[in-house]
Amino acid sequence: MTVNAEVEHSLHGEVATYAGGVHEVADGCLAYLQPNGGLGEANVGLVVGDGATLIIDTCWDHAQARRMLAAAAPWLHGNPITTVVNTHSNGDHWWGNAVMPAAATVITSAASRAAMGRENRLAIAAMTTAAGLAARLPLPQAIRSFVTDAHAEFGPFDFWRVRPRYPDRTFSGSLRLTVGNRTVDLVEVGPAHTPGDLMVFDRDRNVVFAGDILFIGQTPIMWEGPARNWIDALRLILDTRPAAIVPGHGPLATETDVTDLVSYFEWLDDSATRLCRNGIPPFDAAAQMLSSDTFTESRWARWRRPESLLAGVRATYRHVRGHRVRIHPLDMIATMRGIQKLGNRFAKDQRRQ
Numbered sequence: 001m002t003v004n005a006e007v008e009h010s011l012h013g014e015v016a017t018y019a020g021g022v023h024e025v026a027d028g029c030l031a032y033l034q035p036n037g038g039l040g041e042a043n044v045g046l047v048v049g050d051g052a053t054l055i056i057d058t059c060w061d062h063a064q065a066r067r068m069l070a071a072a073a074p075w076l077h078g079n080p081i082t083t084v085v086n087t088h089s090n091g092d093h094w095w096g097n098a099v100m101p102a103a104a105t106v107i108t109s110a111a112s113r114a115a116m117g118r119e120n121r122l123a124i125a126a127m128t129t130a131a132g133l134a135a136r137l138p139l140p141q142a143i144r145s146f147v148t149d150a151h152a153e154f155g156p157f158d159f160w161r162v163r164p165r166y167p168d169r170t171f172s173g174s175l176r177l178t179v180g181n182r183t184v185d186l187v188e189v190g191p192a193h194t195p196g197d198l199m200v201f202d203r204d205r206n207v208v209f210a211g212d213i214l215f216i217g218q219t220p221i222m223w224e225g226p227a228r229n230w231i232d233a234l235r236l237i238l239d240t241r242p243a244a245i246v247p248g249h250g251p252l253a254t255e256t257d258v259t260d261l262v263s264y265f266e267w268l269d270d271s272a273t274r275l276c277r278n279g280i281p282p283f284d285a286a287a288q289m290l291s292s293d294t295f296t297e298s299r300w301a302r303w304r305r306p307e308s309l310l311a312g313v314r315a316t317y318r319h320v321r322g323h324r325v326r327i328h329p330l331d332m333i334a335t336m337r338g339i340q341k342l343g344n345r346f347a348k349d350q351r352r353q
Contacts (some may be wrong), residue, residue, distance in 0.1 A: 011064075012157040016249040017217070021047075022071045025252065026205040028182065032068050032073060034059075037218050037250035038304070039153050041094040044068050044248050045209035048200055049180020050077050054084040056200050056209045057248070058096030061157045065096025083107065083179055086167060087211025087248065088194040088285050089115035090229060091124070107177075109188045110170040111196025117166075125159035127333070136284035149340055153262045189213060189233035191224040193222075195326075199233065203295035206243040213237075216250030216257050219300070219308040220264075223327055223335075225315035227269035230342060234262045266336045268309065272316035283338060286310040290346055307343035313336050 008016055016035035016127065023031045030046040033203070037043075045056030053076055059065040081101050086094040086108040094116065097106055120127070131151040134143065175186040190197030192214045200209040213233045214221070222230065237245065246254035271292075273286035278332050286309050293300055314335060318324075 005333065010034075010038060010282035011041055012036075012038055014038075016262060022075075023252065024075075025246065026073075026207050028334070029202055029205050029207040029244065029246075031209075031246040031252060032071060033243075033251065034064075036304075037216065037247075040064075040092045040157055042212075042248055043246060043250075046051060046072055046075065046125055047179055047182055047200075048079050049182035050332070051079055052182075053079045054083045054177065054179040054182070054184065054200075055100060056086065056246075057086050057087055057093040058084060058100060059099065060092035060095050061159060061162055062096060062099050063101035063158055063161075067098075069099065069207050070090070072285065079180065081176060085177075085198070085200060086116075087199070087209070088112050088197045089119060089163075090194060090212065091119050091121060093119060093211065093248070094167075095159075095162045095164065098163045098168075100165075103168055106165065106167040107169045107175070107186070108167040109186075109190070109196035109198050109311060110172050111183055111188070111190060112194065112198070113167050114328075115169045115195045116164075118326065119164075121159045121164065124154060125162075128154040128157075128159060130251070142298065145344070146340060150336075156276075188237070189229065189236065191226075192230040193220070193306045194224050196336075197233070201240065205327065206240065207246065208237050208240060208242045208244070209246045210237060210248060210253070213261050214245065214247030214253050214258070214261070215303075216247045217303060218249055219303045220261065220303045220312070221308045222265075222312035222315045223332060225312065226319045227265045227316060228314065231265050231269075233261055234258050234265070238262075251302070260299050263298075265312075267294060267300075268312050269297075269316060272313045273320055275313075276317045276320045281311065282314045283342065286313045286342055287345060289313070290342075291349065303341075304311035305343065307339050307346055310339050310342050316337075327337075 020035045028048040031042040034041040040060045047054040084106045089112040131147040134147040185201045188198045247253045
């Protein structure tokens with residue numbers, strides 16, 4: 001059963017490439033999908049038990065979270081939200097927490113809770129507003145391009161109205177939850193995408209809610225790493241032989257999608273490690289990797305935003321060099337600037353071919 005599948009455009013104004021809204025992927029297991037899985041277009045999971053519901057992730061702003069709740073209302077009737085799980089610390093998966101019922105218990109990993117304290121919605125709100133104003137000024141082309149893209153990326157979201165609600169409970173390793181008559185397992189698999197990634201397993205229905213361990217149709221962003229942790233998490237999904245897989249971004253996943261991600265991260269890890277040891281700067285390494293035959297002949301080349309590889313290359317370089325530093329949101333913005341620069345270069349190279 002699908003509700004609100006009439007979504008025709010993404011939050012960024014693109015034509016939707018798959019059906020959004022609520023999809024019942026198994027009995028009482030729901031996926032709220034937000035096409036096209038781009039920045040801030042994060043999915044939400046629901047496990048509906050007998051008289052209780054678990055929400056997995058809560059969107060980037062309050063308006064998004066309220067739209068999700070409205071779409072899920074037919075299932076929530078008589079099954080109120082009692083538990084909320086945040087799969088990781090990026091704001092597009094927990095800044096909607098304040099819209100959830102006050103009585104609900106919010107849970108995440110201890111590592112994610114620590115990282116949430118470094119997320120700054122006011123800085124992003126101010127940057128978005130400033131980018132919108134700056135885009136109207138007669139700036140040099142390179143700066144104008146950056147601020148225009150930044151406003152387009154962040155503009156659909158109302159960060160000024162976000163009121164952070166931090167989790168009430170944390171864990172490390174794994175945690176079993178009972179939601180009504182349902183039992184689910186939370187399994188910490190980070191650091192990978194972020195410091196404390198976790199996945200949710202409904203063992204009875206054999207459904208995996210993978211959070212941002214899975215980007216489908218989009219090149220994944222590895223802020224934290226190492227890649228080997230991400231590969232282990234992907235293999236954990238495959239080991240369950242799941243009946244349904246709900247990604248953090250993009251349409252519902254298949255085992256083939258997961259296998260493709262395993263090969264991508266093996267390539268990323270091997271190539272970036274070798275280039276780091278050869279003294280190639282991260283940006284140049286990412287450019288070389290994107291122009292390689294291995295990449296151009298792969299299925300990964302069809303994913304959106306291949307330039308997001310740069311974040312993973314930089315993370316791999318930090319691990320190879322033994323640098324254990326906390327990634328600050330401003331560092332992430334700088335990386336996004338590099339990603340944009342690499343994307344422009346990659347697009348120019350593609351036009352030459």
